Amino acid sequence: MRLKEKISRTGDIPVMEPQRQFYFMELAKQYVEKLSEEKGRPLTFCVNTFGCQMNARDSEKLCGILENIGYVETDSENADFVIYNTCTVRENANNKVYGRLGYLSGFKKRNPDMLIALCGCMMQEETVVEKLKQSYRYVDLIFGTHNIYKFAELIVQCLESDSMVIDIWKDTDQIVEDLPVDRKYSFKSGVNIMFGCNNFCSYCIVPYVRGRERSRKPQDIIREIEKLVADGVVEVMLLGQNVNSYGKNLEEPMSFAKLLQEVEKIEGLERIRFMTSHPKDLSDELIEVMKQSKKICRHLHLPLQSGSSRILQQMNRHYDKEQYLALVQKLRAAIPDIALTTDIIVGFPGETEEDFLETMDVVEKVRYDSAFTFIYSKRTGTPAATMPDQVPEDIIKDRFDRLLARVQQISAEKAGALTGQICDVLIEEKNGQDESLVTGRLSNNSVVHVKGDESLIGKIVPVHLQECKGFYYLGEVVNES
Numbered sequence: 001m002r003l004k005e006k007i008s009r010t011g012d013i014p015v016m017e018p019q020r021q022f023y024f025m026e027l028a029k030q031y032v033e034k035l036s037e038e039k040g041r042p043l044t045f046c047v048n049t050f051g052c053q054m055n056a057r058d059s060e061k062l063c064g065i066l067e068n069i070g071y072v073e074t075d076s077e078n079a080d081f082v083i084y085n086t087c088t089v090r091e092n093a094n095n096k097v098y099g100r101l102g103y104l105s106g107f108k109k110r111n112p113d114m115l116i117a118l119c120g121c122m123m124q125e126e127t128v129v130e131k132l133k134q135s136y137r138y139v140d141l142i143f144g145t146h147n148i149y150k151f152a153e154l155i156v157q158c159l160e161s162d163s164m165v166i167d168i169w170k171d172t173d174q175i176v177e178d179l180p181v182d183r184k185y186s187f188k189s190g191v192n193i194m195f196g197c198n199n200f201c202s203y204c205i206v207p208y209v210r211g212r213e214r215s216r217k218p219q220d221i222i223r224e225i226e227k228l229v230a231d232g233v234v235e236v237m238l239l240g241q242n243v244n245s246y247g248k249n250l251e252e253p254m255s256f257a258k259l260l261q262e263v264e265k266i267e268g269l270e271r272i273r274f275m276t277s278h279p280k281d282l283s284d285e286l287i288e289v290m291k292q293s294k295k296i297c298r299h300l301h302l303p304l305q306s307g308s309s310r311i312l313q314q315m316n317r318h319y320d321k322e323q324y325l326a327l328v329q330k331l332r333a334a335i336p337d338i339a340l341t342t343d344i345i346v347g348f349p350g351e352t353e354e355d356f357l358e359t360m361d362v363v364e365k366v367r368y369d370s371a372f373t374f375i376y377s378k379r380t381g382t383p384a385a386t387m388p389d390q391v392p393e394d395i396i397k398d399r400f401d402r403l404l405a406r407v408q409q410i411s412a413e414k415a416g417a418l419t420g421q422i423c424d425v426l427i428e429e430k431n432g433q434d435e436s437l438v439t440g441r442l443s444n445n446s447v448v449h450v451k452g453d454e455s456l457i458g459k460i461v462p463v464h465l466q467e468c469k470g471f472y473y474l475g476e477v478v479n480e481s
C-alpha cells in the first residue's frame with residue numbers, strides 16, 4: 001500500500017453515480033489531508049494535456065476532482081500528483097508521452113511518494129498499456145477515456161494499493177453528469193454535447209479509442225450552460241467528434257440545429273462556437289440556423305482531409321470534391337462573412353501527385369482563413385494502415401511543404417479583411433509580450449491585441465481594428481457613449 005494505514009470506511013458505498021464518486025472524493029480528501037499533515041505542506045498536482053479540445057475539457061474535470069480532494073495546482077511537473085491526459089491521433093503524440101515519462105521518473109526518484117497517472121486516448125491501445133507494464137513500472141495509475149468520471153474512486157484504489165492500478169474499458173453507454181470541474185477560463189468553456197465517433201474514417205483511430213457515438217440529453221446540456229452563464233461564462237464551445245450527427249441516438253432524437261436554437265435562447269450567453277463538423281452531415285437546417293443566429297460565431301471548422309474524390313472514397317469520408325465545394329459555396333452564399341478553417345492530411349496511402357494537386361486546387365478555390373496540415377500517420381488497427389502504396393517519406397515531405405506554404409500565403413492575404421471596421425472582441429488574456437495590451441478574439445476567431453488592462457478580461461467590447469499585423473489585428477476599444 002502506498003499509505004501507512006488504510007482509513008476505515010463508513011456507511012455503504014453508493015452504487016449510483018455520481019453519488020458513488022462523491023463518496024470516494026470524501027475518502028480521498030481524508031487521505032490527502034493525512035499525507036499533507038505528514039509532509040507539513042499542501043500536496044500539489046499538475047495535469048498535462050495533449051491533443052484536442054475534448055481532452056482539454058476532460059482535463060478540467062480531472063482538475064476539478066483533484067482540487068475537490070485537496071490537491072493544489074502547480075505548473076511544475078515536480079509535483080505530488082502528475083497526470084498526462086494523452087492523445088494518439090498521430091504516432092508522434094505517443095512518442096512525446098514516452099519521452100516525457102522518462103523525464104518524470106527523475107522527479108519520482110527524489111520524491112518517491114509522487115503519483116504518476118496516465119489517461120486519455122493512448123491508454124485505450126492494448127500495445128501501449130503492455131509497453132507501460134513492461135518498461136514504465138513507476139507509473140501508478142492508468143485509465144482510459146470511458147471511465148474518466150471514476151477518477152476519485154481510482155485515486156483511492158491507487159492510494160490503497162502498492163502496484164500499478166489499471167482500469168481500461170472497451171466502451172460504455174454511460175454518461176455521468178454533475179461532477180466537479182475546474183475551468184481554465186472564467187468566461188468561456190467547452191461543453192461536451194456528445195462522445196465517441198461512428199464514422200470510421202479509414203486513417204483514424206478515434207472511433208477505436210473513444211467508442212461509439214453517445215449524445216448527452218439536451219436538458220443536461222442546457223442546464224450545464226445555464227449554470228456556466230450564471231457563473232460568468234459568455235462563450236461556449238459545443239464539443240463532439242462530429243457535432244452534425246448530434247442527437248441521432250437519443251430516445252427522443254433531436255438535430256444539432258435544434259440544439260443550437262435551444263442554446264441560443266439562454267439569456268446572458270453571448271457567443272456559441274462548435275467543433276467539429278463533418279461535411280457529410282452538415283444540413284441546410286444548420287446553415288439556416290447559423291444565418292439567423294445572433295450568437296453563433298462566424299466561423300466554421302470544416303475538415304477537408306483531401307481534395308481528391310478518389311482518396312476521399314478511400315478515406316471513407318462519404319463526400320467528394322464537388323460536394324465539398326458546393327457546400328462551401330452554399331455556406332458562403334448564406335453567411336458571406338463566415339471564416340472557414342480546415343484539416344488536411346498529406347500522404348494518405350496511394351496518394352499520387354494528381355491527387356495532391358486536387359487538394360491544392362480545393363485550397364485555391366476555398367481560400368481557407370487557416371488550415372491545419374498533417375502528415376499521414378499510420379495507426380495500427382485502422383484500415384488505412386494495411387493499404388498498399390504507402391507514400392515514401394521524401395515525397396510526403398515535399399507535398400507537405402508546398403501545401404503549407406500555399407495555405408499560409410492565403411491566410412496572410414485573407415487576414416486583415418476587417419481592417420478599419422469596429423467589431424466585437426471577447427478579451428481573453430493579458431498579452432504575453434506587451435504589458436499595455438490585452439488579447440481577444442473576434443466572432444470569426446481572428447486574434448486582436450487591444451490597448452487595455454486586465455479589467456477587460458472576460459468582457460465583449462467594440463474594438464476599432466486599426467491595423468493588421470500578419471495574422472492578428474491591433475485595435476482600440478471604442479467608448480460607447
Ligand code: 5AD
Nearest residue numbers: 203204303343344345374375376377
Ligand atoms: N494521420 C494524420 N492526421 C490524422 N488526423 C486524424 N487521423 C490522422 C492520421 N492517422 C487528423 C485529421 C483530423 C485531425 C483532428 O487529425 O485531419 O481532422
Ligand code: SF4
Nearest residue numbers: 197199200201204206
Ligand atoms: Fe476520426 Fe473521422 Fe471520427 Fe473525425 S469523423 S474522429 S476523422 S473517424
